[in-house]
Amino acid sequence: MTDYKNSGSIGWESPSNIAFIKYWGKKGNQLPCNPSVSMSLKNSVTRSWLTYKPKETGNQLHFLFEGKKQVLFEERITKFFGNLSDHFTFLNDYQISISSENTFPHSAGIASSASAMSSIALCLCSMEEEIAGIKMTEKEFFQKASLVARLGSGSASRSVYGGFVTWGASDSFSKSSDEHAVPFSKYVHPIFQDFQDAILMVSSKKKEVSSSVGHQLMENHPYASARFAQANTHFESMLGALRSGDLKTFIEIMENEALSLHGLMMNSSPSYTLLKPNTFELMERIRSYRLSSNIPVGFTLDAGPNIHLLYPKSESQKVMSFINSELSPFLENGKYIVDEKGDGPRKIKLK
Template identity: 70%
Template structure:
């Protein structure tokens, strides 16, 4: 039983996440070629408000980001909604106004599509409960939101969970799936539960190659098979490391994954390089500081030039002066963002 005669508003906020083990390459309908695991952030979030009313003439959907209409992302959402027509058959009966805002600036190495699509997926799942008059239990609700979010953005599947989440089928993690992410936070060593993430902003320029195109280039990549085997191995090791709290092993895999990702970009056809000279300078300085001061900090990168510097909260007083004195001169306008592991999405009362 569905009711398309109602109107109202639903609001969710959802975090971005940083992948520790990367997925690079897709198959089928937004399915990963290898499993990945990520840490959801606390402060880098997207808040999305979905206004709905019975269908009227004109556009079915409008999207405003921080007060301005964004037609390119609006088209992406319309395409995504169309793909959900069988799952959510009530969508065609409504007109939607979507209002979205971030707590972080665009193009800063923070995955805005993950937080944006996951927050909107959560809104849609809440709307389904209103329309159908049926509520899912918490586990079913977030699993469905993860699956729906994945269809909009692969990494968004992990953002519906706080702490650490895994996406992609693996023989070493029960209930893992290519269709949706699963939470791994119950099994994580306390040292990782408030892990810090200093996001070092090297460049805010638009990437020369989108992640979508990068994923497509893996289809004929000469090292694809070896990469997927490496990712599966690193995934298995990371699950164990997150349980044990072995920081040296964590850093080794973290950095191996980041540089493997960028190596794949440089070895693809056509080849592309997203790191900047200052990215490499920062990596050298981070490694030198770690060796000299014996502080367990490690770096990772998404598909861009900006660095996520990860370290235990207990070392914050040592790391922040290092960032200020040695790293800030190599950052765009001297900017960086301090974040940490977060507790996940929240539904906002309107």
């Protein structure tokens, strides 16, 4: 075994993110077919603690989620670690135990793979610094964590940064890359800097078709090339809206992207839909409210039925009143989660 530090423990907290331009379809080794842009959340986070020691006989990796064994996710992480030998040459020399917990409920329409895989990637980068006695620059550290997170879950690459984040090469943003995400917040207009996200719970049931399967169905999708062209156009327009503070264009593109994503599911082969009747009711009510009140509130969805309602913090009181009076009857047990733009991951103390 190489002369590394013998053992240690690390903890990282990393946020989920909500994409405004959707990543749907991949190529090569977890590379996106189109660029995306997202906002990292503040309260919806995964906390992961990684403990390492010299490898012994038996399983190399042990994983617990909220104190319980999760066989499927452990298998996914084992596969993920198997793809990291080029990035962390020391991995095969160590036995690793990971314990994770979420601050948000499972199946809440919040991207748990993004927060989970990014928190684990950050732990691995810290582990590398510890055992090899090196110190990466801040830029090197987070760029490597983003690249590594991408190999576990594409959208996880964006959760390594706070605020507004892009992922995927585009002529519209010279710093953009397919390999890792790039922070975009410093270019964003002040109106977006305190943006709120109310997650409206239509259903907490596990979705019938996973995102991994959805990405695979894009490979032979009849509208794939048109979708990727649309996403590139939307990406350029969205960056322009974020820079200028153009809320009207922001909402228009964000909602179109959400409906395009679900349209792709509905006309894939085999076809499927993750939307519920109440999802449609909520979308109509949000659009009617926006027209009647002139309040810049808009929606997006991940790959599920639950709606993310986005709005400036200055409109919080009015929007909360709208949710409670008009939308709550269409929510599962009237439930919604209030979140907002966050500052990104942070290293945390050990339990």
